[in-house]
Amino acid sequence: MPIAASRTTPGESRRPLIVDIRRGSLEDGPGIRSVVFFKGCPLRCVFCHNPETQEICPEIAFTEERCMHCGSCAKACPQAALDLSSPTRIDRDRCDLCGACEDACPTSALRIVGKYWPVDTLVELLLRDESFYRHSGGGVTLSGGECTLFPEYVATLLQRLKALGIHIAIETSGWFDYEVFAEKILPSVDLIFFDLKLMDADESRRYLGQSNERILENLRRLLAEPRRASRLEVRPRVPLIPGITDTRINLSRIVNCLCHLGPSTMSVVPYNPLGLAAYRRLGKSTPDLPTSFTNPDREAELIDTVRRLIAEADRPLAQLDRELTSKSVNREARTSVPALVA
Ligand code: SF4
Ligand code: SF4
Numbered sequence: 594m595p596i597a598a599s600r601t602t603p604g605e606s607r608r609p610l611i612v613d614i615r616r617g618s619l620e621d622g623p624g625i626r627s628v629v630f631f632k633g634c635p636l637r638c639v640f641c642h643n644p645e646t647q648e649i650c651p652e653i654a655f656t657e658e659r660c661m662h663c664g665s666c667a668k669a670c671p672q673a674a675l676d677l678s679s680p681t682r683i684d685r686d687r688c689d690l691c692g693a694c695e696d697a698c699p700t701s702a703l704r705i706v707g708k709y710w711p712v713d714t715l716v717e718l719l720l721r722d723e724s725f726y727r728h729s730g731g732g733v734t735l736s737g738g739e740c741t742l743f744p745e746y747v748a749t750l751l752q753r754l755k756a757l758g759i760h761i762a763i764e765t766s767g768w769f770d771y772e773v774f775a776e777k778i779l780p781s782v783d784l785i786f787f788d789l790k791l792m793d794a795d796e797s798r799r800y801l802g803q804s805n806e807r808i809l810e811n812l813r814r815l816l817a818e819p820r821r822a823s824r825l826e827v828r829p830r831v832p833l834i835p836g837i838t839d840t841r842i843n844l845s846r847i848v849n850c851l852c853h854l855g856p857s858t859m860s861v862v863p864y865n866p867l868g869l870a871a872y873r874r875l876g877k878s879t880p881d882l883p884t885s886f887t888n889p890d891r892e893a894e895l896i897d898t899v900r901r902l903i904a905e906a907d908r909p910l911a912q913l914d915r916e917l918t919s920k921s922v923n924r925e926a927r928t929s930v931p932a933l934v935a
Contacts, residue, residue: 598708609633609743610707611715612645616722622762622784624731627719631737632707635768637802638790639880640834642868646738651690651707654874655682659702669697685876706875712746716753723759732760732783741769744777751781762786764830767808774811779818782825786860787812789829790838792846800837809850816854830860833895835883839864841898848902852910860918861899863887892919 598611610632618626633649634641641647645654660682667675674687675694683703694703710718719733726732733754740747740763751761762784789812790805791797797805815827829851833839851859864887872879887895896919903910903917 598710598714607649608709609746610649610651611710612643612706612738614715614718617725618734621734621736621764622732622786623760624729625722625725626731626734626762627722627726628734628736629715629719629740631735631740631743633742634737634739634766635742635803636739636766639800640832640837640864640882641880642832642865643738644868644871644875644877645706649742651705652875653683653685653688653690653694654704654706654871655876656702656704656874657682659700661700661702663699665697665699666694666703669693681876683876712749712753715750719754719759720757723757726759730760732762734762734764736764737766739766739769741765741774741778744773748777748781751778755781760784764788767811768803769811771811771814775814775818779825785815785825785827786830787815787827789831789847789851790834792843792850796837796843813854816856826858827856828858828860829856830862831899832862832864833887833892834864835887839895841902844895844899845902848899849906852903852906852908855910858918861896863892863895863919 612630612632613628614630615621615628618628621628630643630646632646632651634647637647645652662677664677667677670688670693671691672684672687672689674684675682676684690705692705695701695705735747735751754761760783761781763778763782764786766788789808791800792805792809794804794806797803797808812827812829818825829847831838831844831847838844864883866882866884866886869879869882869884896917899917
């Protein structure tokens with residue numbers, strides 16, 4: 594039976610919106626997982642690989658390669674905001690995000706990004722894969738964007754899933770209100786992927802749009818949390834962005850910080866260019882970033898650098914070296930346009 598999410602008007606933008614729900618993922622935690630991508634992020638990383646999740650309000654996206662120029666969308670648009678002869682296609686000043694063009698488009702070339710899912714509806718969808726979670730040691734991962742922006746909604750969602758014994762992971766930028774997070778979200782979480790990008794405060798402001806003070810403090814507090822029955826795992830994750838986060842000085846400072854804080858694992862994530870097309874789909878200018886994947890030699894060199902930095906740290910943490918993982922994306926799996934699964 595199909596499950597429907599609802600559109601949100603701009604006036605309702607504080608309701609949590611979901612950009613995509615990816616079922617059957619093997620990349621966002623252990624086992625087979627469903628990944629829920631929330632819309633809205635407090636950071637503005639210049640290298641954001643998922644720009645559809647930055648703004649908290651709905652947006653309209655146009656995927657040119659999917660368009661067969663049938664004209665149905667322009668006929669359906671009450672605002673006359675669509676012009677098939679225009680290279681940008683959408684007059685975003687006129688568009689009120691009503692979604693009539695999305696309904697009319699036979700190929701999903703036009704799509705309203707960000708739909709509201711009542712918790713019951715979302716739980717119902719996520720539970721369709723419950724047997725996969727159980728047999729594979731998988732579960733549900735909340736990603737984004739920043740799911741911690743919606744503590745009440747997330748708390749209700751996670752309590753429902755946790756009551757059924759489902760493993761929960763979250764992916765976070767680390768920029769959240771710790772007290773609220775600890776009260777509402779942390780009790781239901783088994784695994785936290787915590788992004789650690791830049792150690793220099795000025796560079797953080799320049800490349801992430803926020804100082805890193807709160808991020809570092811939150812990581813410190815999380816790693817100092819009693820490990821409730823050894824269940825919670827906090828895994829710092831470092832995206833390797835060429836010339837920005839993958840510099841030796843930044844990696845050295847990250848490794849030294851982690852060796853002092855003592856997580857048992859860490860991951861590095863080699864750069865991939867898959868997010869660049871999303872900027873175009875949203876009508877935004879594309880950031881000045883490499884258009885190709887990190888080649889395997891460079892990836893191996895960076896991992897080797899991190900291993901050497903761990904060995905040379907003030908307090909080398911041998912376990913961190915043993916558990917260091919590199920999370921390259923599956924290129925084939927991530928080249929398709931995200932589609933909301935229902
Ligand atoms: S969302 Fe509505 S107003 Fe905007 S382009 Fe589509 S039909 Fe027109
Ligand atoms: S309805 Fe879809 S396929 Fe047809 S012209 Fe509009 S965007 Fe292209």
